[in-house]
Amino acid sequence: MEFSLLGAAAAGLAGMYVVLRWEAGGGNAAESTRSLWDLLLTAAIVGLVVGRVASMLGGGTNPLTHPGDILIVRGGVDTRTAAAAALLTAVVVARRNLMPRLDAAAPAALAGLAGWQAGCLARGACLGTPTGLPWGMPQPGSAIGRHPVELYAALLLVVGVVALMAWKRRRPPPGTITGVALGWAGAVRLVTEPLRLGIGGGPEWWYGAGIALGCAVAAWGFLRRRTEPDGPAQP
Secondary structure (H helix, E strand, O other): OEOHHHHHHHHHHHHHHHHHHHHOOOOOOOOOHHHHHHHHHHHHHHHHHHHHHHHHHHOOOOOOOOHHHHOOEOOOOOHHHHHHHHHHHHHHHOHHHHHHHHHHHHHHHHHHHHHHHHOHHHHOOOEEEEOOOOOOEEOOOOOOEEEEHHHHHHHHHHHHHHHHHHHHOOOOOOOHHHHHHHHHHHHHHHHHHHHOOOOOOOOHHHHHHHHHHHHHHHHHHHHHHHHOOOOOOOO
16 A cells, blocks of 8 residues: 555645746736635546546446545556546636636646656656666666656646746637647647557547647637627728
């Protein structure tokens, strides 16, 4: 038994908090930092619990008879189920001011994902396929270097965080920040997937669906801005 899931979750929460504090009073004028933190924290907790329960059920463990295994981890978290549950929760919580709140929270959400990926160091789950590159990391007792694929994903997500924070200051159309964040998260997982160790059927379709959803949301934002009247008609 071990608590590595909690370490990874703490890294993700720390990533969200740092970005929210960094943007406080700047790019998040639409909502207060506390409101966004509550939104993200609620979505993260629901996502982790749902993803953990899904992983337990997939491994043949009944969460009702082994409730302690939700935190005392022998397996892991079904990240796809967790992501879907977290996104749905965020939409429900932010429904009264949906796109402005999601846009304001999007960079911090990506930072949370980056922290979760970097939490592979606590989970002992960073390594992927073999590599001869100098930064390859060997498994304990082995001399074969492997791609630190989860750290690759974390770095790419951080690039997305920085880009979105800079773009947000230019006041893009509502929904575009959210769409780009969704698309970027899906793209990061898709491009790093070939470097992961095979653990069953490939989930590439899932990440492709995330990219498509993100593109659709961003396109909706741009089209909505274009169709909005600029002002009263000129005589």
